[in-house]
Amino acid sequence: MKAGGAIELGESKSASSTPKIGGVNKGVSILDFILRIIAFLGTLVSAIAMGTTRERLPFFTQFLQFRAEYDDLPTFTFFVVANSVVCAYLVFSLALSIFHIIRSNAKRSRIISIFFDTAMLALLTAGASAAAAIVYLAHKGNAKANWFAICQQFNSFCERISGSLIGSFVGVVVFILLILLSAAALSRR
Amino acid sequence: MKAGGAIELGESKSASSTPKIGGVNKGVSILDFILRIIAFLGTLVSAIAMGTTRERLPFFTQFLQFRAEYDDLPTFTFFVVANSVVCAYLVFSLALSIFHIIRSNAKRSRIISIFFDTAMLALLTAGASAAAAIVYLAHKGNAKANWFAICQQFNSFCERISGSLIGSFVGVVVFILLILLSAAALSRR
Numbered sequence: 001m002k003a004g005g006a007i008e009l010g011e012s013k014s015a016s017s018t019p020k021i022g023g024v025n026k027g028v029s030i031l032d033f034i035l036r037i038i039a040f041l042g043t044l045v046s047a048i049a050m051g052t053t054r055e056r057l058p059f060f061t062q063f064l065q066f067r068a069e070y071d072d073l074p075t076f077t078f079f080v081v082a083n084s085v086v087c088a089y090l091v092f093s094l095a096l097s098i099f100h101i102i103r104s105n106a107k108r109s110r111i112i113s114i115f116f117d118t119a120m121l122a123l124l125t126a127g128a129s130a131a132a133a134i135v136y137l138a139h140k141g142n143a144k145a146n147w148f149a150i151c152q153q154f155n156s157f158c159e160r161i162s163g164s165l166i167g168s169f170v171g172v173v174v175f176i177l178l179i180l181l182s183a184a185a186l187s188r189r
Numbered sequence: 190m191k192a193g194g195a196i197e198l199g200e201s202k203s204a205s206s207t208p209k210i211g212g213v214n215k216g217v218s219i220l221d222f223i224l225r226i227i228a229f230l231g232t233l234v235s236a237i238a239m240g241t242t243r244e245r246l247p248f249f250t251q252f253l254q255f256r257a258e259y260d261d262l263p264t265f266t267f268f269v270v271a272n273s274v275v276c277a278y279l280v281f282s283l284a285l286s287i288f289h290i291i292r293s294n295a296k297r298s299r300i301i302s303i304f305f306d307t308a309m310l311a312l313l314t315a316g317a318s319a320a321a322a323i324v325y326l327a328h329k330g331n332a333k334a335n336w337f338a339i340c341q342q343f344n345s346f347c348e349r350i351s352g353s354l355i356g357s358f359v360g361v362v363v364f365i366l367l368i369l370l371s372a373a374a375l376s377r378r
Contacts, residue, residue: 072333075322107376114372118310118365125311126318133264133319134326138334144261145327147336176307179368183303186375187296 025104028185032178033097039174040090043124046167047083050076050131053164055157068154075134076161082127083168086120093117100185107186114182121175128168135162214293217374221367222286228363229279232313235356236272239265239320242353244346257343264323265350271316272357275309282306289374296375303371310364317357324351 053076054069070076096113100106138158141149151158242265243258259265285302289295327347330338340347 068333073331074325111369111372111376115365115369118307118368121307121311122314122361122365125314129315129319130322133322136263137323137326137336142262144257145336145339147326147334150334172311176304176311179307180300180304183300183372183375186372187300 023104025185025188026101028181028188029097029100029104032181032185033094033101035174035178035181036090036094036097039171039178040087040094042167042170042174043083043087043090044167046128046164046171047080047087049164049167050083050161051080053157053160055154055160057153068150068157070161073134075130079127079131079164079168082123083171086124086171089116089120104185110182110186114179114186117175117179117182121172121179124168124175125172128165128172131161131168132165135165212293214374214377215290217370217377218286218289218293221370221374222283222290224363224367224370225279225283225286228360228367229276229283231356231359231363232272232276232279233356235317235353235360236269236276238353238356239272239350240269242346242349244343246342257339257346259350262323264319268316268320268353268357271312272360275313275360278305278309293374299371299375303368303375306364306368306371310361310368313357313364314361317354317361320350320357321354324354 050070054067056067070080093113093116096109099109100113135158137147137149138154138161139149139151141147239259243256245256259269282302282305285298288298289302324347326336326338327343327350328338328340330336
């Protein structure tokens with residue numbers, strides 16, 4: 001990996017850009033920074049909201065206590081892991097974002113940023129939509145497959161898991177904007 | 190929308206680029222074209238394989254015939270729609286890809302291309318991973334939620350829906366590569 005050297009190379013080659021374009025790119029980089037904080041908060045809240053979901057029903061039999069936790073369903077575990085990974089990535093990417101504010105004509109570091117943003121977009125979308133598919137099933141059930149709607153019993157559990165999807169989908173939209181911003185900044189060098 | 194004019198503007202501004210960089214970008218554009226055809230075939234096969242899935246069990250009662258079709262589960266309908274939309278988009282994007290092979294220094298059209306590629310990546314990932322979550326459930330079931338594995342009865346149905354995910358996930362990987370290639374071509378202008 002010679003990413004560090006590559007970044008420097010990108011710097012020195014683009015030093016002849018006009019100051020006006022540098023100013024626009026600085027604005028884009030600041031917007032990038034703000035959007036990353038929004039996405040960070042969204043994925044953090046999603047991971048915590050899903051990860052702390054559990055419900056115990058007030059009645060139980062001798063052998064069985066009725067309780068629901070997020071890790072009863074593997075898809076929700078994947079959702080929590082995906083959100084946590086993206087959340088951790090966003091913290092590190094803030095450093096790169098600050099670097100872009102200071103040196104607004106960087107080139108290679110923006111390509112690296114676009115690549116990882118795209119990968120994280122795919123991961124976050126996968127987690128969010130897989131969880132959404134299961135949440136839909138929990139709400140509506142499916143008569144053809146004989147899967148019953150569990151939300152009739154586990155009401156607050158269902159509200160919690162539905163709500164925790166929101167932050168994740170906000171994150172998806174923000175990532176699409178981030179990639180667009182990076183591409184625009186690259187082209188304006 | 191003045192996209193057409195913007196593309197022309199991007200052209201005329203970058204006419205002073207060196208021929209060598211133009212040659213590299215032409216190679217990148219040809220690779221872009223090939224990757225789009227691969228993604229097109231992947232999503233087409235996925236949509237057709239899922240859309241034509243149905244199984245009738247050889248036994249039936251007076252009131253009920255046991256059959257499974259893809260549209261018994263709304264998630265699979267979404268999967269077929271998402272794959273079809275992405276497939277149609279890829280056909281149109283081939284035209285833009287040819288444009289990039291001819292004029293390898295285009296700028297705005299590449300940003301437009303990155304934006305739509307990113308949106309389509311999100312759509313395709315959402316469809317594929319939501320369907321994967323349901324396919325997993327069909328195979329394994331979930332004891333906690335009282336959802337039974339339907340694959341024990343509908344064996345060939347399950348094999349078909351599992352297989353049809355492959356093309357879609359190939360498409361997701363290709364889209365990540367496409368976005369990376371476009372970003373690299375933009376930076377090399």
